[in-house]
Amino acid sequence: DNYLEEAFKMRNVLEEFESTKYGQSKPTILGLREHIFTGSVSSLAWFMSNQETSFVTIGQRVLANPLKVRFHYGHPDIFDRLFHITRGGISKASKTINLSEDIFSGFNSTMRGGNITHHEYMQVGKGRDMGMNQISSFEAKVANGNGEQTLSRDIYRLGRRFDFYRMLSFYFTTVGFYFSSMVTVLTVYVFLYGRLYLVLSGLEKSILLDPRIQENIEPLQNVLASQSVFQLGLLLVLPMVVEVGLEKGFRTALGEFIIMQLQLASVFFTFQLGTKTHYYGRTILHGGAKYIPTGRGFVVYHAKFAENYRMYSRSHFVKGLELLILLVVYLAYGRSYRTNSSLYLFVTFSIWFMVASWLFAPFIFNPSCFEWQKTVDDWTDWRKWMGNRGGI
Template identity: 85%
Template structure:
């Protein structure tokens, strides 16, 4: 009897691991993203006809759980032409009181996941799935590839692809107001930035994916425009807005360095430009985003009343909400544009905790150096050059009207991470941050060192995306980098030492000076490595000779040709962007040189 029992039990067990053994796609070391893989793996162990996959940062309320029966009844009711396959549910963001940033994100999220979703579902019919408390028709989705797409990179925002798939397979996605679930939103500046970067990366991949291409081809014209505006179009428009600032300022730089702006403003036929200045003053107010607040006031007014909406708007302005949202315009643009150009989106864990802590300067530098600081410094140099070379003939009020919104953008991108950083201006914190940053900068890279431990390791990881770049994307990077040579080319011909000589040899001479400086620095660097330990005297003599030659060369070039004090500052303004161009070229060509 015992043997028979063991044989039966063994057969039952064998029948159960074969039914429920799941073969993951690809090699064991190359599985997809964790969350969608887990969802698609777990769906086969579920029972019933409806499925709800709640995120880790969500909660439920007792009174809301009593409404679940009503929600499930929606699967039996036709919404439009067919019964729903995904039931959308509104959310209550409960982390708004943690900090001012958490409140900004709470308002933004409420606007999107509640009021926005209502319109997306009806009448636009372009609501998809956003990874929140939505309920799936399990039978429909288990026969159509599951509720997530788990391939790496392209399906980084795995949630929305369930909505794409459902809609492509003639499903119906709805939204219901009478039931809600709690949701925790990011509450710290760096948490929020990581979240925005992840979503922008994911949206860049959506722009390139075949699902959006197929939806665009199968929707009617109005539904296609609605989908564009509510998915990839929002990020594309954000990128275009920032690119417009670049194009505008580089156009102004060309006008001021070529003399066209001076000739236009001093044209005797243009006698009075005051109406033009007044028009620019009005425009600059709207450029600061005043017009964009109207939809938010309308949306919050519908939910809470217009008195409450106006009060909340005033408080948000006092808590520097425009600076926060302007800063994150840069986050969206940087990561969306990088993904479009090179691909390589990756998951970024944000933690979603309630901790509001002081972030060290080195951490902020690593996170925002390429996405904000460098771009803001480039715009700052553009604004300074435009001011310096046009101040002699242009009124100061005209300059302010034209550029005030750009100055605001530069200020936000440079200082928002510090203004919104708790205890950032405490003296002891500043000393600790400086010590930590200096230690990080001086730590050489090596095998196994993380970007948080060494500047060199961070620099290598920051340019990982270029390794996978195509020839087309790398060439485009080089072409875009050529803009940085406009400074040098234009300013060199404005130096007093050239005596208004327009010969190309003047520009060639400026490159000769740069080449001599770079070679000299390289000689000193090699000398430090080779001689500083054993032949200190030889190294110091070599270093002295190099610098004497450089000083002599500068004296011959500048003093011999009637040096003006302004030439020194102008040379700096010209050669800083040129140096950055050389660095960008080295980054783009780095994989080729290593190979």
């Protein structure tokens, strides 16, 4: 979506192709920032537009300079046509491996000696996804694409040929983010299953009765309690707050942050963490990523219960229930935190929070989910789906 006053700046942007201020190689892709205009539709659209705004401004700015690892992210970039046509073209061959087709043209450009920059004096409008299911489909598609990128040759070649600092920046700004999200969720599983083993085998009891352990138990528990505050995904919100602060002032940023928390932004982002982890892990294990059309229409409609269940059962509900059972068993049999019950709360609070958001987020963020008639319709629809006689 192009604005008239932005179109006047086009000449200035195109002059950047001839600019000598970028060192030996002239720019081959000029990045522009986006203006996401769909933020006012619903709270979810607002979260998404804020997150995306921080990515297309602060994120891209740092990626382009000093990190030098900006690629093409499907944003309104301007390509040097001659450079790309004579070096293998923009489009890629495989619709499975190159699912995130946009970033591969960036990889291509960088590997063949191109230079990708970022400019913020011109912006182009863009609409984002608005409904919960749309956003989840989009996140699933990106996570699938990242799984395929992890397995691709392009990443391998870039990783081999970058210098050490660019290599690290490159890792953390492409597949590393998804990989660390996956490790975060796996760690929760390992923690709970380990605890469960200790409790049910009676090992925990014997450890706690050991007099040498008794002296150190308080400081250890305090350390655990203090770090659990920071793992609630607060770090992911930081760039968002900083970006709004730079553009509209930090008082506004603080206000917006508080309003977002009241609109349950953290529940939503914790839910999306599950989406990313599930689809990324599944693609790495089994492959077979495919393009999911999200259809960025103007949708704010009530999704039926059966539809929500079919969409999230494998990725969220089953895993959430598994963690819930582990937590309940641990609560019933665990002895270690009985001495100081608030510490048990601190250590497992973030996991309880994750379980709750995985199980209930699709229904909380469903428009008119508390309307009685809609609930009745959902129930009949679900009964019809469950009691469907006949073939498959």
